[in-house]
Amino acid sequence: MANFIPLSVPNFSGKEKEYVNDAVVSEWVSTGGSKVGGFEQAIADYVKMPRAVACNSGTSGLHLAMLCAGIGAGDEVIAPTLTFIAAINPIRYVCAEPVFIGCDDTLCIDPKEVKRFCEEECQMVEGQLVNKTSNRPVKALLIVHVFGNMAKMEELMEIAKTYNLKVIEDATEALGTYYTSGIYAGKYAGTIGDVGVYSFNGNKLITTGSGGMLVSNHPDWAEHAKHLSTQAKSDELQFFHDEVGYNYRLTNLQAALGLAQMEQIEGFIAHKHQMWEMYRQALDGKNGLRLLKFRDEEARCNKWFYAVYLEDARHDRDTVLKTLAEQGIQTRPVWALIHEQADYGRNQVFGAEKAQDYRSKIVNIPCSTNLTQEDCQRVIDALLAL
Ligand SMILES: *Cc1c(COP(=O)(O)O)cnc(C)c1O
Numbered sequence: 538m539a540n541f542i543p544l545s546v547p548n549f550s551g552k553e554k555e556y557v558n559d560a561v562v563s564e565w566v567s568t569g570g571s572k573v574g575g576f577e578q579a580i581a582d583y584v585k586m587p588r589a590v591a592c593n594s595g596t597s598g599l600h601l602a603m604l605c606a607g608i609g610a611g612d613e614v615i616a617p618t619l620t621f622i623a624a625i626n627p628i629r630y631v632c633a634e635p636v637f638i639g640c641d642d643t644l645c646i647d648p649k650e651v652k653r654f655c656e657e658e659c660q661m662v663e664g665q666l667v668n669k670t671s672n673r674p675v676k677a678l679l680i681v682h683v684f685g686n687m688a689k690m691e692e693l694m695e696i697a698k699t700y701n702l703k704v705i706e707d708a709t710e711a712l713g714t715y716y717t718s719g720i721y722a723g724k725y726a727g728t729i730g731d732v733g734v735y736s737f738n739g740n741k742l743i744t745t746g747s748g749g750m751l752v753s754n755h756p757d758w759a760e761h762a763k764h765l766s767t768q769a770k771s772d773e774l775q776f777f778h779d780e781v782g783y784n785y786r787l788t789n790l791q792a793a794l795g796l797a798q799m800e801q802i803e804g805f806i807a808h809k810h811q812m813w814e815m816y817r818q819a820l821d822g823k824n825g826l827r828l829l830k831f832r833d834e835e836a837r838c839n840k841w842f843y844a845v846y847l848e849d850a851r852h853d854r855d856t857v858l859k860t861l862a863e864q865g866i867q868t869r870p871v872w873a874l875i876h877e878q879a880d881y882g883r884n885q886v887f888g889a890e891k892a893q894d895y896r897s898k899i900v901n902i903p904c905s906t907n908l909t910q911e912d913c914q915r916v917i918d919a920l921l922a923l
Contacts, residue, residue, distance in 0.1 A: 570789035595736025598749035650888035682711035685841030704730030825849020
């Protein structure tokens, strides 16, 4: 059989081995050493923020974001139903509840539905939005920049301002995505709301094996996140801890990998663009297929993950997945909607029709930063032959 083409795998063609070796030789493999601070600064500089706080996964970063935003027991958070569950579970970690909203054609949370929920399903009580059904305070809006696309931040931030909501950006898939026009021109995904989080899991644009990074427009929130991620230790010597903290630290070994990856990030994005364009020209509008667009008019998107939409009803998603798997091509469906997951069935959900449709008709196709043109052509041929 022809070579296996994976969906999204790491690309270690830079100085990864050298930097990891430096860390091993220095014996700083855990949380001391210079590389964690260096990696934090590299990300902060890249997304044009004063500081960034490293943590051991995107999930732990999102948990820290919830804690920094002051979300707690009995609060509600407006959140997308079309997303990876790691975006939503941190709401429960802080004993709050999500209210689910569907997506628009960006695949990100639909501002129109968010607005409708705030207007019609809630009321303002002394400056606090309150859900009329549950009688619980609605404290925050969680936005996920799906597949590296830019969510409609102009509208979402306006709604958040009107209803006094904190904005948490899950930018785990969107490192490198920024606005090129409009009021947020030059602003990176993750840096527009109150707090944003990136992930360096193995399938993301850059990887540290596992890792995450938090940025915030409130310097004290970033400070608090660092404190919480390092056991909330409040003095150097005596082991006093002023609240319940976590061991959410990134290691020096992981940061070494991250530093080498950051040197290549723009090249990775250029490659993502090139391959997406090759797929688009060959597939979009052909054989009952559509390649889902990014918001290229308003933003430079990192184009992390590619989504083929099975427009023609004769294409059955699971048959497509199987047919490509048989040819050694790894693909996957988009996530099952969160309001249909075991522990979220009792939460409210609004305007999820589009999300249902995308859930049933999207197939993600190989998009690694080391995908060759030959591999790309093989995927195209397989899709055109469906
Ligand atoms: C990857 C991802 C996360 C979690 O990141 P980890 O580093 O794997 O914990 C959260 N949300 C979304 C949307 C993701 O894609």
